[in-house]
Amino acid sequence: MSELDFIYKRKSIRDYKEGEVPKEDILKMLEAATLAPSPKHQQNWHFVVVQNGEIVSKMAEAVTKSHEYIASLARNEEERAQFMKVLPYYLNFQRSSCAVIVYAKEYDMIEEKILRANGVDEAIIDVIKSPQAGAQGIGAAVENFLLAAANMGYGACYMTGPAHAKTEIEQIIGFEKPGYSLMAIISLGIPADETPRQPRRKPLEEVVTFITE
Numbered sequence: 103m104s105e106l107d108f109i110y111k112r113k114s115i116r117d118y119k120e121g122e123v124p125k126e127d128i129l130k131m132l133e134a135a136t137l138a139p140s141p142k143h144q145q146n147w148h149f150v151v152v153q154n155g156e157i158v159s160k161m162a163e164a165v166t167k168s169h170e171y172i173a174s175l176a177r178n179e180e181e182r183a184q185f186m187k188v189l190p191y192y193l194n195f196q197r198s199s200c201a202v203i204v205y206a207k208e209y210d211m212i213e214e215k216i217l218r219a220n221g222v223d224e225a226i227i228d229v230i231k232s233p234q235a236g237a238q239g240i241g242a243a244v245e246n247f248l249l250a251a252a253n254m255g256y257g258a259c260y261m262t263g264p265a266h267a268k269t270e271i272e273q274i275i276g277f278e279k280p281g282y283s284l285m286a287i288i289s290l291g292i293p294a295d296e297t298p299r300q301p302r303r304k305p306l307e308e309v310v311t312f313i314t315e
Contacts, residue, residue: 108252108253112249112252113297113298113300114258115257115258115293115294116191116259117194117257117293117297118199118257118291118292118293119291119292119294121199122199122200123199123256127254127256130254131247131250131251131254131290132149132247134250135149135244135246138246139239139242140243141235141239142209144209144210144239146206146208147205147207147239148205148279149202149203149205150202150205150275151200151201151203152200152202152203153200157275158195159196161274161275162195162196164267164271164274165189165264165266165267166189166193168270169185169266169267170186172185172266188263191263192264193264195259195261195287195288195289197289198257199290199291199292200291202289202290203275203284203286203287204244204284204286204287205277205279205282205283205284205285206237206240206282206283206285207236207282208281209235209237211235213230214227214230214231237285240286244286244288245260247288248288256291256292256293257290257292257293258290259288261287261288262285262286264287265285265287268284271284
């Protein structure tokens, strides 16, 4: 067994069995999420666990309605059909035991405040903001959650697509936290007996560069 098996065994799970994930196990995954690296240790995340089937169904309806509206704006039928094809992937939280909604607070960038106070050109500010440090922290937390879920035998899937209905979803669940807004949804449940293999990754030679001199 490889010491990195806990990484290699993770894959996006979109098909689930009946059955609830115990609260104590969800809390273990969330604790793992909060141990992720966080830029300037701001820990700009908050997690809302939705286990109410009626609320989850309303969330799915909101995503569907928003998706269909965007599709109606497509330039042609081919583009519309291509966009509608991904809708089922945005709704798989409806088939899982629960939906974990990931909220984020805007990253407090000290450098930006200093530069703005001194009238620095906006193009320079855009450069320092381009790494999107706040979003990177959220991504790290979600990955910790996914790895913990896989290692504990659960299935999970990380989705940002449903966020096009973020305003409607926030209203449906009735959650408010000043300065925070919806960033992503994680579906979580007991994986089906058979699920698709992990998609092929690009070979390392395509994505890795060593600079030695």
